[in-house]
Amino acid sequence: MIIYRAVQTALLAGFFLKSGECLASNGSTALIGDEDMQTPFPEWLKEFTNITQWPGLDPPYIPLDYIDLTKVPEFERYQSGRCPNISREQCSFDCYNCVDVDDVTSCFKLSQTFDDGPTPATETLLENLRHRTTFFVLGINTVSFPHIYESVVERGHLVGTHTWSHAFLPSLSNEEIVAQIEWSIWAMNATGKHFPKYFRPPYGAIDNRVRAIVKQFGLTVVLWDHDTFDWKLITNDKLRTEEQIFKDIETWKSQRKGLILEHDGARRTVDLAIKINKLVGNDQLTVAECIGDTDYIERYD
Numbered sequence: 001m002i003i004y005r006a007v008q009t010a011l012l013a014g015f016f017l018k019s020g021e022c023l024a025s026n027g028s029t030a031l032i033g034d035e036d037m038q039t040p041f042p043e044w045l046k047e048f049t050n051i052t053q054w055p056g057l058d059p060p061y062i063p064l065d066y067i068d069l070t071k072v073p074e075f076e077r078y079q080s081g082r083c084p085n086i087s088r089e090q091c092s093f094d095c096y097n098c099v100d101v102d103d104v105t106s107c108f109k110l111s112q113t114f115d116d117g118p119t120p121a122t123e124t125l126l127e128n129l130r131h132r133t134t135f136f137v138l139g140i141n142t143v144s145f146p147h148i149y150e151s152v153v154e155r156g157h158l159v160g161t162h163t164w165s166h167a168f169l170p171s172l173s174n175e176e177i178v179a180q181i182e183w184s185i186w187a188m189n190a191t192g193k194h195f196p197k198y199f200r201p202p203y204g205a206i207d208n209r210v211r212a213i214v215k216q217f218g219l220t221v222v223l224w225d226h227d228t229f230d231w232k233l234i235t236n237d238k239l240r241t242e243e244q245i246f247k248d249i250e251t252w253k254s255q256r257k258g259l260i261l262e263h264d265g266a267r268r269t270v271d272l273a274i275k276i277n278k279l280v281g282n283d284q285l286t287v288a289e290c291i292g293d294t295d296y297i298e299r300y301d
Contacts, residue, residue, distance in 0.1 A: 018112035039143040039191045050191035054143050057165040059183040063176040067216050070173045075209040079171050090207040092170070100211055104198075104222045107259050110252055110280055112273065113224065115162050116265030117141060117198060118148035125264050126155055128274045130283040132289075136200040136222070140186035146191045153192050158286040158295050160198030160222060161185060169201055169210045176215050185217070193300040197267065198222050198287055218297050222287050224261040225253050228276070230269045242272060249279050250281055259287070 041053050049062050075090045083095035098107055113134045118141055135152055137159055142149050152159060163169070164183040172180070181186040188196055199219040201210065206221060214221060228248065232240035252258055262276065263269045288295045
């Protein structure tokens with residue numbers, strides 16, 4: 001059996017240790033999901049996929065009868081940072097800040113959102129929150145730390161999908177994009193007994209090809225209008241400091257609205273999130289509350 005690695009916020013920074021573990025901000029290696037503690041691979045998923053265990057970082061493509069790839073526009077695939085070659089027609093958020101009319105980009109109250117969990121660091125954040133918030137989780141982390149995921153749900157927070165393993169979706173084939181999304185949903189099905197309604201693309205990397213696939217799952221794309229760039233603290237980027245982030249928070253508070261992008265994949269960013277929460281206060285909303293919609297497409301008994 002595979003021991004599944006927790007994908008930490010360091011994914012955003014793009015560095016790994018040889019074992020696939022990620023270096024945490026305190027200089028120690030992040031905890032690895034214990035195989036014995038994972039969400040059990042459900043029988044219904046074994047029957048449907050003919051697979052007997054959760055996949056590694058690259059999940060296999062399983063065709064779904066409600067996903068029609070012939071309806072996906074044939075835009076060119078691109079790698080991170082290759083924006084000059086991308087047409088405006090593709091409506092790339094990561095390249096041109098282009099958004100679709102159905103994308104959620106803001107909120108009428110200033111509200112925090114968190115990507116890349118659940119991880120052991122998430123537990124500290126949960127202990128310090130006194131309001132509902134939104135977590136966009138990785139499927140591979142969900143099955144690796146099911147008890148933390150369950151704690152998020154039990155405390156009433158909203159959970160959306162952030163793909164299976166934090167892939168840069170525009171660089172993938174249509175089938176690979178489907179795999180990243182379907183396995184993340186199955187992880188949430190098996191662990192939290194619900195079908196997510198909200199989706200946030202890793203790196204904000206989304207164009208109309210990716211959107212066409214995401215929408216066939218019934219998911220609503222959620223982006224942001226305030227970025228803390230908190231992950232840069234993990235890489236010790238001297239161009240981004242806590243003081244600069246707090247200054248930005250004060251500016252955003254004066255505007256009284258927006259969705260703040262943060263991460264709960266590492267203790268360093270969680271410690272910062274707790275400080276930001278004190279600055280923003282508890283009068284915050286989940287993404288569903290921001291747009292007056294339901295929390296999940298479906299809940300299961």
